[in-house]
Amino acid sequence: MPDGITIAATDEQLAGLKYNSDGLITAIAQDVDSGDILMLAWMNEESLKMTFAEGRMVYWSRSRQELWRKGDTSGDRQFVKEAFYDCDADALLFKVEQEGAGACHTGARTCFFSSFG
Template identity: 60%
Template sequence: MPAATPIEVRADDLAQVRYDADGLVPAIVQEQGTGDVLMLGWMTEATLRRTLEEGRTVFWSRSRQEEWRKGDTSGDRQWVREARYDCDGDTLLLIVEQEGAGACHTGAHSCFFRSFGTG
């Protein structure tokens, strides 16, 4: 099993993040090594802080209105290796080591397995 690698939580970095009216910021999850985009999740300030402190992805479920740590139910955990924010501070990029079958709740490796214009 991969090991958690916490990332230092710095107030200066957290202050750069811009949340929407619901207190959420989108987080793109990319696989370390392959560069595959695995999924997009939503984070609150609290779940971002937990993600950095724990070294595992923790998101906010908009449908269930609760926190969820990726892989607690499925076993398909995401171990954070890098965490970045974009130039505007309104999007996060998490580079992870994906454990298990994949990131998608369907069982696919990536949530982006469908293409426009193909069968």
């Protein structure tokens, strides 16, 4: 079973993050080995702190208005290997180890399987 790492973000780093008017920030999950972008989801302050403490991805579901640990129902869990924030501090990037079939709720490895053209 994969293991995630815990992240010790500073209070200054956490305070500098820019959440939208709904208290959410975008979070991108990227496969640590292949570099594939697996998915984009949302986090609130609580899910971010849980992710940092547990080493496992926890998101905020806008449709269900609740926290959700990636893989609790599907088994396709994501384990944190690295975490970054962008230059504007309004987006997060997590390099993760993906367990199971994939990141997408459709069963695909990545949510980004549709191309234009």
